[in-house]
Amino acid sequence: MTLIELSATEAAAKIRSGETTSEELVQACLDRIAEVEPTVGAWAHLNADHALDQARRADAARARDLAVGPLHGVPVGIKDTIDTADFPTENGTVLQSGRAPDADATLVSLLREAGAVILGKTVTTELAVYAPGKTVNPHDAERTPGGSSSGSAAAVAAFMTPLAVGSQTHGSVIRPASFCGVYGYKPSHGRISRHRVLGQSHRLDTMGVFARTLEDLALLAESLMAYDDRDPDMRTVARPKLSATLAEAPPVMPKIAFVRTPVWDRCEETTKDAFRELIEHLGEQTYIVDLSSDFDDAHDTHRTIVCADIADSFAAFYRDGRDKLSANLVEIIEEGQKTEAADYTAAVERIAVYNGELEAVFGDYDAILTPSAPGEAPIGLEATGDPAFCTIWTLCGTPAINLPLMEGPDGMPLGAQLVSHKGGDARLFRTARWLRETLEE
Secondary structure, three states: OOHHHOOHHHHHHHHHHOOOOHHHHHHHHHHHHHHHHHHHOOEEEEOHHHHHHHHHHHHHHHHOOOOOOOOOOOEEEEEOOEOOOOOOOOOOOHHHOOOOOOOOOHHHHHHHHOOOEEEEEEOOOHHHOOOOOOOOEOOEOOEOOOOOOHHHHHHHHOOOOOEEEEEEOOOOOHHHHHHHOOEEEEOOOOOOOOOOEOOOOOOOOEEEEEEOOHHHHHHHHHHHOOOOOOOOOOOOOOOOOHHHHHOOOOOOOOOEEEEOOOOHHHOOHHHHHHHHHHHHHHHHHEEEEOOOHHHHHHHHHHHHHHHHHHHHHOHHHHHHHHHHOOHHHHHHHHHHHOOOHHHHHHHHHHHHHHHHHHHHHHHHOOEEEEEOOOOOOOEOOOOOOOOHHHHHHHHHOOOEEEEEEEEOOOOOEEEEEEEOOOOOHHHHHHHHHHHHHHHHO
């Protein structure tokens, strides 16, 4: 196994034991980037010398027997909407070309504390909405990698880095993870700080992570789940024990609810067939469950909130640079500008209704199984694909994991999305491992 094929967990262990060094691992990643980046286009900002300097300092600290963190010497890609003091953060827009933050986002500081090497900044869509950047799908350059965390998903899938960080306001972690064939995790809302991260909607914005194994997802996410009072949606609760719970066997055989959601008609027939086979394989532990009619307006509710919040968050971009924004983003902002306060308030109040319904479902089932996306990554680079199968879970703030379990008719990755109740992140990881192992039997 080559260094770039190591999981982050394996790499961290080998660096700690002295079997390899951070410099060797980072150099291997940089060599891989030199090989495939001209085609994939996952990176917005790279500085090989700076990455290697971080790696050498990590190796020197280990050589002096200094304390090392769980990610010591392991490279991580950072979405270019997350402030970094040593790299530009341009948010995918020409309106912020050359922007150089003077401080790190909280999550970047936590990564440095954990010993990670900040490898570079990954491509995002325009202001993390829909207009694509330069990234293509690593499995087929004619297809989208998804968005808005395009570069993060593609970089992990193409073995340029074992780990990357992204964010989700609609489907921006789970969808690209599905299209690129990697694991992606959107935690419960408010679990990872968004301080010094581009904001669209404080009610919906959620940080997320990408990796090639469940164990790596847990390792990375745990390092980021420290309370930060500068993010108003975080609470002083204990960090979920993702890695420890992932390693446990479920106390009883999990029960899975297969949920089609109100947008099942958007699902491609081949995806429906794949899920029928998946459900049949899982047998008696899976039950078909229909959400109540209360969810029929959930997608409209999400759009009301996100359009109004984007209009507010991006008011200065619209005012000062409307002609440099994509037509799609201008349309969203202008729709949001027309949202009445009463309609916005009513939409926000609907979230409690949906969560009440979901709590009833999770009272009977350990997790919900549903598609991550309607199908394989679409051909064409002018859009990033349909996020509709992520809408309800982002709106309700529930944790979700993309599991790269299947293949579509064209040989492209096809993800399954596993969802748990809000705050049930650790149990979700344990159930995800059970599901993966059950399918491998």
